[in-house]
Amino acid sequence: MNHSLIKLLNKLKSKKKTNFQLSLKKFSKLDKTKIINFAYDLQAGNYIRDWEKKRQAYRSFSEEIIKVINENFGKLSYLLDCGCGELTNTNLLKKGIKNTKVYGLDFSFNRILAGIKYFNLKNKNLNFVCATLKNIPFKDNSFEISVTMHAIEPNNGEEEQIIKELSRVSSRGLVLIEPDYKLADIKQKQRMKKYGYTQKLEKILIKKNFKYKKIPMKNFLSFKNKSSIYIISLNKKKIKCPIMVEPITKKSINLINSNYVYSKTSSLIYPIIEGVPILKKEFAMLLPKNKIKKNVLLK
Numbered sequence: 212m213n214h215s216l217i218k219l220l221n222k223l224k225s226k227k228k229t230n231f232q233l234s235l236k237k238f239s240k241l242d243k244t245k246i247i248n249f250a251y252d253l254q255a256g257n258y259i260r261d262w263e264k265k266r267q268a269y270r271s272f273s274e275e276i277i278k279v280i281n282e283n284f285g286k287l288s289y290l291l292d293c294g295c296g297e298l299t300n301t302n303l304l305k306k307g308i309k310n311t312k313v314y315g316l317d318f319s320f321n322r323i324l325a326g327i328k329y330f331n332l333k334n335k336n337l338n339f340v341c342a343t344l345k346n347i348p349f350k351d352n353s354f355e356i357s358v359t360m361h362a363i364e365p366n367n368g369e370e371e372q373i374i375k376e377l378s379r380v381s382s383r384g385l386v387l388i389e390p391d392y393k394l395a396d397i398k399q400k401q402r403m404k405k406y407g408y409t410q411k412l413e414k415i416l417i418k419k420n421f422k423y424k425k426i427p428m429k430n431f432l433s434f435k436n437k438s439s440i441y442i443i444s445l446n447k448k449k450i451k452c453p454i455m456v457e458p459i460t461k462k463s464i465n466l467i468n469s470n471y472v473y474s475k476t477s478s479l480i481y482p483i484i485e486g487v488p489i490l491k492k493e494f495a496m497l498l499p500k501n502k503i504k505k506n507v508l509l510k
């Protein structure tokens with residue numbers, strides 16, 4: 212970050228009706244992923260306000276998804292909610308899918324934190340990690356399924372890389388609830404183009420020979436942005452339980468204490484803030500092996 216970017220972000224923060232993504236595209240030189248990340252950081256709290264206004268719509272939306280998950284996958288031990296945002300839907304998934312350990316991942320720390328505080332989820336058998344969908348810090352086949360709910364949506368052009376990562380960490384399948392360009396009416400298509408929403412998700416599933424089926428959603432959180440559920444079947448063997456890895460080398464990490472995670476193999480250390488590991492490569496700090504024993508942080 213530089214000074215002018217911080218100034219811009221703070222200026223945008225106070226503007227209520229601005230579309231942060233379009234403004235950052237216009238006024239900054241950031242790459243697409245950073246723009247989406249900052250745009251979501253700036254709007255933290257919006258989804259919780261929305262949830263307060265339309266709880267029933269959220270319940271119907273998540274019940275429809277839970278039904279599809281139950282029917283297609285049955286009993287699950289571990290599920291990853293990718294792009295969990297402010298946990299409005301993660302919390303409902305957790306309550307609706309019994310005996311499943313739910314992990315939430317999002318690159319906006321601000322939003323995860325808003326959700327943990329609002330829903331009082333600290334130490335409630337939910338695990339969160341701040342990381343990008345393009346580089347998921349878990350070992351291959353850590354989860355039976357990974358779910359996205361409108362999280363691939365803003366990553367137009369990056370779908371292939373994201374689906375590859377989601378499939379890598381999932382053994383039995385993916386459940387992607389994303390806007391459906393094919394089924395969208397003209398207005399929704401125009402809106403999806405304006406905001407750079409994913410338009411090629413299904414084409415990529417076909418191109419990459421994924422075995423999938425699609426069910427148009429009956430319930431929506433916004434009628435301007437209707438979605439379909441893409442159920443993708445994978446047939447791999449799950450590892451016993453999810454193993455967190457260091458995002459650059461994908462080597463195992465060893466938890467040091469409640470404030471840091473450390474990978475002995477790569478000598479990289481990452482912060483844990485409010486119980487959430489920040490596993491984004493720009494947060495990595497080098498802690499060479501020969502210094503480890505002397506470091507007071509290490510137990």
Ligand SMILES: C[S@@+](CC[C@H](N)C(=O)[O-])C[C@H]1O[C@@H](n2cnc3c(N)ncnc32)[C@H](O)[C@@H]1O
Nearest residue numbers: 251294295296300317318319343344360361362
């Ligand atoms: C439209 S919101 C949906 C949030 C949540 N799934 C829900 O249903 O309320 C999209 C979320 O995905 C996250 N996201 C988008 N692109 C991402 C990426 N490349 N890596 C990690 N998170 C991402 C955003 O930060 C945001 O919280």
